[in-house]
Amino acid sequence: MPTLARRSFTLALMGGLAAPLLLRAHPLRAQTDAVADLRRAALDLPQLHAILVQRGDEVILAEAPRGRGLDRAANIKSCSKSLLALLLGTAIARGEVPSLSARLGDVAPDLIPADATQGVADLTMNDLVTLRGGLQGTSGGNYGAWVSSPNWVAYALRQPRIAPNGGRMIYSTGTTHVLGAALVTATGTTLRDLARERLGAPLGIDIPDWTRDPQGFHFGGNEMALTPQAMLSVALLMRDNGRYGDAQVIAPDWVTASRQVQTRSPFSGLGYGLGWFLSDTGWIIARGYGGQVIAAHPDRGLALAITSDPTQPARSEGYFGALMRLIDGPVLALA
Template sequence: MTMAERVDEVLRAGAAPGFHGLVVMRGGEVELERYGAGVDSRVGQSLGHVTFDRDTLHDLRSVSKSVVGLLYGIALGDGLVPEVGAGLMAQFPEYPDLAGDSARAGITIEHALTMTLGLDWNEDAPYTSAANSEIAMELAPDRHRFVLERPVVEEPGRRRVYCGGATALLGGIIARGTGRPLEEYAADALFRPLGIGTFEWSKGDDGLAMAAAGVRLRPLDLAAIGRLVLDGGRDIVPASWLDEMTRPRVAVGDGLDYGYHWYVGGGMLQAMGNGGQQLVVVPGEQLVVAVTAGEYDRPATSTAAVFDAIFKKH
């Protein structure tokens, strides 16, 4: 069976009930494109039942983090943000009480990029509960202070703890360095150069873009980001940054390592988001796979079923 036949068999059998969209590119060309229908939401706001097509925007949730990773590299290449070894607290001088804390003095931007800040953070609770640190951050009057004032629980760099707050800080640094809101910089520096004319970036109550989870794109445009990575950044992202961004730095389990806001392992580069959002780049096969789904806050079985069909060996 061909890849298309295997995917269609999975969809016909109802084995991927939460499936919303799929784009497979090989060698820069779209090889397979499929869309579904189902209940969807926008960062917790119900959109009801949606019939998806190639022009429908979809939440990327934490795939947004990997987009921010790319944006940091672009801004760094333009000399607009500090090198990754720079102190993190120095980027937020409006909090002198925190900047003067010796326990935080060793935290760098690189620790944010690898989510090894050493701060108390827990996203194990559902993303509908304030017990989840990312949700608590969104409810806080000042998201950056909320993250930076978390108790120091271990030496930075020792262990990766999944942390949307790290991405919020990176988004803040990018916005400060470029002098523009994160979503405006993203439009000009990344999306438009890729031919992405329509996107959304959900904002918090404070009016700031939700760096960790707010990007909404078409699956085709998500795949275009994967192709950009596959192509070495072209003239949009410095190739040197892509090398650094995708270098394994912290083991996260299941055969995966974490780079700078991207997962690395098994010959693949991956960006993942709640609900089954996933972007996979397989350099050895010149392959890009983008999947969107609606299994928010539960196991992404639909995405797993689709990937099994795509990568099943003959």
Template sequence: MTRFPFRALLLAGLLPLAAAAADYAPPERLDDGWAVADATAAGWNLQPFASAETSIADGTWKGVTSLVVAHRGALVYERYFNGGGRDQLNDTRSLTKSLTALLVGAAIDRGLVPDAQARVYAYFGDKRPFGHPDPRKDAITVEDLLTMSSLLECNDDNTFSSGNEERMYVTEDWIRFALDLPIKGFAPWESKPADSPHGRSFAYCTAGSFLLGALVERAVRQPLAAFSHAALEKPLGITAIRWNFAPDGTAMGGGGTRLRSRDLAKLGQMLGDDGLWQGKPVISKAWARAMLTVRAQAREDAEYGYQIWRFHFPRDGKDVPAWAMSGNGGNYVFIVPELDLVAVVTSTAYNQRFAHPQSQGIFRDVVLKALPAERN
């Protein structure tokens, strides 16, 4: 008798979608610190996962390379697609910004940076004088950069902006590029900080995130990658990571760091668990909570904390706020501390307009729909 693979039968429509539960297997327990759990035994609805696998396989959803879900501190779902794999170092692009914010917190925890109110320009005296000097620059704080709300004229969403990241990449000295940006003005149709929610006028600025990483390097007196290894990767059991660097060797704290999907989930789990991993502090509770506090209105449908987004998703008629490390191509780490839920979506749909809506849809229509009902 000819045998047909289960997946082929499912794609051909010869098996009901509900039968896909038979194809589920819990994530493999490895020596990487992750506990694992059986989603079936935990009450998860596996049908949305089966539907997602079908949509990825038939190309309805494009470029998705992994979906990893952790609930109550244990991995419950782990699948790889389109050439992705457990050992694949995913190019997460701007998701790196959240990693840089964690390293800012680690430096503050160690007393190497005073606090989020530290003045940025005080760390870069060697870069003076500037072509665009302005006394207001000396008042710019670490928090201003963390919240994408400094007065530097920098907006990646505006191709005419002096600070657009593409302009930085063609220069040799990225630090000077960022520091020497002019002070922004506000057109009549734009809200000034005093008139904006939370008192901050948001503008997405990769150059500012890069500057944060450079500041940490100077404060801790070692390369950002080395500090990251000691402060985050070693305590989390992350053994493979790849950083990008500026022409002068400064780590690119604004994007392009490559990590494995299970390790991305660790970052989310640790941040959502008040800085703890396996019961031990990696960053302070104070910093974890500071990062996951709304600081600015980024868009009509999203807020911003410290280098991390907050989106809103419907579930059972209720609003579910989810924090999200996010990068070009549809790369995400979703964190919902109230549900003890972390979900990683990696994708290579770089510069595609559908990429972010697609990954957010996977979280909304797959992960949240599959999630068991909350315990009373």
């Protein structure tokens, strides 16, 4: 992808050069107006730090009115969960994890404390990646006590059961942290090295080191950092069925499975597949606290990345709702 300047945007004009000017004027004006409308709508959002939108092979909007700009890493918060899901896909494709139905008790039995909640050994990789672990969540009001504990994995697996394994969606970073630790156990390498080898290298992006728990496991589902341009590369990967450039980075069947709704968020109502939110309008979305977004619309050939103020909430009825109106409105209007 070409280097993008801070606070600049590029419009790709379409239409045959040989066509008479009068025949081309109105379509071109409409496209120019659509990008201008998107730019105005995006810059009117005070929490927004950066936005990149690509249609086909052309980046048509690249703006960073606030924050760290387009080429400096920002904390992507829970967008990390969606990248973790891609790493699970690579482990299954390589036979390091037998399948989505593999049990935690078989993949990583040593992670399970002696006083774990009954049934956690039977949790499948599918239960973990779809946030259907059945245990009380460690996010929201429970987050501080969890990350202050001496063993994050054990703490998550001791939480009281509030639903059956594979039942309703319970948003919990503890669940994805257990998944990350299971991946480390199964592959014999760190989550950071997995991310760099299987996503960073093929996408040509840098994935800096990030937070580890007291046992040395990298945070599975939070605190990763990427530049907005790197986030856009991930969005393109999902848009293009796991391909990036000439490389098939993620198996196509994993991307297809990721787009199948398995549960729904009790907060936003969005569907949820293998670590990715799914909108009824065709978007596949990674969502992080504060309004961090990686999104792709395969049917419309669109990919986007948004970073926002990571210290402010982005509730479904608030700022995240405004972001959804942006991508369902002005962004989709570009296709």
